[in-house]
Amino acid sequence: MTGAPVRSARALGLCGCHVCGLVMRAPGPDQAAVCPRCGARVHLRKPHSLASCWALLLSAMMLYIPANVLPIMRTGTLFSKEDNTILSGVVELYRNGSWDLAVIVFVASIMVPMLKFLALITLLVSTQRGSSWASTHRAKLYRVVELVGYWSMLDVFVVTLLVALVNFQPLAEVEPLPGVVYFGLVVVLTMLASMSFDPRLIWDNDPSHADIDMHKGTSDE
Amino acid sequence: MNDAEKRSGATPNVPEPEVHRRRRWQFSLIWLVPLVVALVGLSMVVSSYVSAGPQITITFQSAEGLEAGKTEVKYKNVVIGKVKTIELSGDRSKVLVNVDLKKKDSSFATQGSRFWVVRPRIGLGGVSGLGTLLSGAYIGADTGQSQKAQHQFAGLETPPPLTHGEAGSSYLLRSSDLGSLDIGSPVYFRRIQVGRVVAYHLDSDGKGVSVQVFVKAPNDKFVTKETRFWNASGVDVNVNANGLKLNTESLATVVAGGVAFQRPPHAGKDRTRAEPGTRFKLYDGRSKAMTPPDGPPVMITMRFRQSVRGLSVGAPIDFQGITLGEVKAITLNFDPKTKYFPVDVTAVVYPERMGRANARFIKRAGDRYAHNHGALLGILVKHGLRAQLRNGNLLTGQLYVALDFLPHSKKVKFDPDAKPLHIPTTQGNFDRIQEQVGHIVDKLDKVPFDKIGNNLNGSLKGVDQLLKKVNTQIVPQLKTTLDEAHDTLGTVNQALGGDSPLRQNIGQTLNELQRAARSLRVLSDYLSRHPEALLRGRRNAPPPLAPDKDDEGRQ
Structure with missing residues (x-):
């Protein structure tokens, strides 16, 4: 392509269908449009992206408190019954000598959600302020957040598996407790939050990077 | 459509999206999510705040079996709270257990509530808390009556024998010692268990033990004012002047001890129930409990000039076969005048045990004697009343003190005002026999065996001389006489021969x-x-x- 660098599809008054990829004329800001080919909803940018991301992120952060405070699992043996929160489970694993497992659980269940919160907050704040600071890194960060999202379910999987597997009534028993529900909700909500964030917003207010990107694109071609 | 034209102009081949309608939502529904979450969180916080009961601290000697965050507090096996933390007291002498009570069970944080650790216990009275073998110990709780709030409790080391609200009455028994009683020991009425020992403690002066017993309704109506309680602990073996006596209440009491009560046969017609909390005396045994009331005691001393081996403290004071009292103390004394060691026996006698005799006696002697036992005894002593040690049981050699009238006794001075009263003594029958044997021996001693021997010696000498004379003079003569006789007989023979x-x-x-x-x-x-x-x-x-x-x- 030659000529003046094009900043984005929006600048050309075009938009693509998210589902079938048909390029069409962009609908007006207050219009609800549908793709003429596949019938999917069409919008220039995800509607209320920042607001819904904020909302979901805030919900997730609120749910993170009960997820950590309430016990997630009750392990009952013949002699004792023990309720474990996520953190106490980590501590117990570490005390029992399996520090590797403890690290895995700690990373998956505590560090990753926290980092996800931080990452999303960073993205949201920077995007909302129209900042053009480190747009490339922010985009990378977003991809990492998206990728890592699925793995945060680890704790929930552990509990579900244990509950299903360890059920020798009088001898040993694992019982899920409400904490795990909250934790699962946290994971789901953060995933939804990151999904609802439209990464194109990172670039919308960044003319310099758009240029560089276009340059890159042209030079590649 | 200026804008659209401009865009279409730029890219003429791009298809148009199907525009349906205008957007009408300015406010995104997505904000309902955090709202709901916030509401849920808030409701959780509120409910946990509202449902949070009072926190109480219980002190225990040891936290054995207790675990912070796990051990439950139960009342009638219903969970009413949970142990939150366990820590040592400041002086490290006790364990402080912080318990979070449930809101609706906050009534347990009141005065009179009791807490104890339920562990498996195997006692003489039975086995309890077996369930905790597997489930781990828990803290048992019991309510009190008071509504006054209290947050510091001293935990009991043993489960209380009574739970709150059990119908019945408790009574206080005073005893000189506890015997083999323990908390939970049974209380029997006519050998049916009707209650338990609830508590015991030393009296503040240390001179006795107070035992609190609880008699369950409706059997507590049998506890009347005249009821006697006695210690039915273990095997009651009595070896005294009365012989050997073995008494038990039931097999359980043999091992675990127990208390029994009954209305004594001599009790009057007063059958009013004893008020709960009434103090009773705890008698040592059934026989002691069933004896009629003793009336005022009179202390007496007796000085025996003989060995009191076989006389023990508690030996009966006997008057015509009636036990009037018992020996309280036996002390050795020294009489510098006679340089002898007499034994002072102090005893207590209950004149009212003489029953009708006492009443009549007082009547005859006159009213002034009614409460002056000294004077009364003075009269008796004047008539020859003496104390005497007698052998109650030849087999065991146990002695008892008998008061008896000895008509030929010497007159003795008697001080009716002395305290304790001094009763003159005589020696016992057995001792008298000994004495008489002694006298006989004495008399035998006085026989002059020496002189008799000497005389006998002289006589024997005479006999000896006599015999010598016989030997030397008479025997030869005899011999010649015999020879002659022989000759005579020979001639006679010849004369009478067949051919003569x-x-x-x-x-x-x-x-x-x-x-x-x-x-x-x-x-x-x-x-x-x-x-x-x-x-x-x-x-x-x-x-x-x-x-x-x-x-x-x-x-």
């Missing part, structure tokens, strides 16, 4: 005599047939008889 002339002469003489006798017979026969021959003489000579021929032939 004497013998032949005798034989002839006898033959002649025979003939003479025969002729006499013939004569008599003839005369009997012919009596006239006496006058007329023989008429003709009869033929000689045949035997005559024989006789002549023999000769």
